[in-house]
Amino acid sequence: MLKWxxxxxxxLGISRDKVVVAGESAGGGLSAALSLMARDKKEYKLAFQLLIYPMLDDRTAINSDPGANFGEFVWTRSANKYAWQAYLGDxxxxxxxxxxxxxxxxxxxAGLPPTFIGxxxxxxxLKEDLDYATRLMAAAVPTEVMVVPGAYHVFDMYVPDAELSRRFMDAYCAALKRTLNL
Incomplete structure (x- = not known):
C-alpha cells in the first residue's frame, strides 16, 4: 500500500513528502512496523506515524501481571494473548x-518519522506504549505522547461523543496538522 x-x-493529488501511516490497536502496531520497514528499505519516506493505543509488543501477552486494572476492560490479557498467538503462532x-x-x-x-502515541x-x-515512546525520544525522534486519564482500550470508539474522546481526537489531529504544516 505504501508503494502504491x-x-x-x-x-491522488498528494505530496510524497506528506505520506502518513496511522492505526489503532493492532493497526497501530502494523503502522509502527511499516515505519520500521520503510526506514530500513529506504524506498519510501514517511512524514508521520499516528499510533493510537498501538499493540506493539507480543511480550505483553505473556506478562502475568500488567498492573492493577490494566486490561480489565474491553481488551483483556486473554484477548491479547489470543491475538498474538493468532498472528505469530508459537x-x-x-x-x-x-x-x-x-x-x-x-x-x-533512530530515523523513524515524527510520532504521536495516544x-x-x-x-x-499503556506500559508498552510508554516504553516505545521513551525509546523513540531517546533516539531523537520527535514524539508526542498523550495518556488519557481513566481511559481504557478503544474508549473513544465506545463513547465517541464524550468530551474526553473529542479532546483525544482533537489532540492527535492537531499533532498531525502541525507535522504536515496544515
Missing amino acids: VHENARK KAGGPQTPPYAAAGRATDL VGSMDLF
Whole structure:
C-alpha cells in the first residue's frame, strides 16, 4: 500500500513528502512496523506515524501481571494473548519474534518519522506504549505522547461523543496538522 500511495501520489493529488501511516490497536502496531520497514528499505519516506493505543509488543501477552486494572476492560490479557498467538503462532512471546511483526521488539528506533502515541491510563498497552515512546525520544525522534486519564482500550470508539474522546481526537489531529504544516 505504501508503494502504491507513493507511486500514485500525483494522481491522488498528494505530496510524497506528506505520506502518513496511522492505526489503532493492532493497526497501530502494523503502522509502527511499516515505519520500521520503510526506514530500513529506504524506498519510501514517511512524514508521520499516528499510533493510537498501538499493540506493539507480543511480550505483553505473556506478562502475568500488567498492573492493577490494566486490561480489565474491553481488551483483556486473554484477548491479547489470543491475538498474538493468532498472528505469530508459537513464536508469540518467544525470542524469535521479529520487529517487523512486533515493533516493540525493535532495538534501533533512530530515523523513524515524527510520532504521536495516544493511550488510556487503564489500557493494557499503556506500559508498552510508554516504553516505545521513551525509546523513540531517546533516539531523537520527535514524539508526542498523550495518556488519557481513566481511559481504557478503544474508549473513544465506545463513547465517541464524550468530551474526553473529542479532546483525544482533537489532540492527535492537531499533532498531525502541525507535522504536515496544515
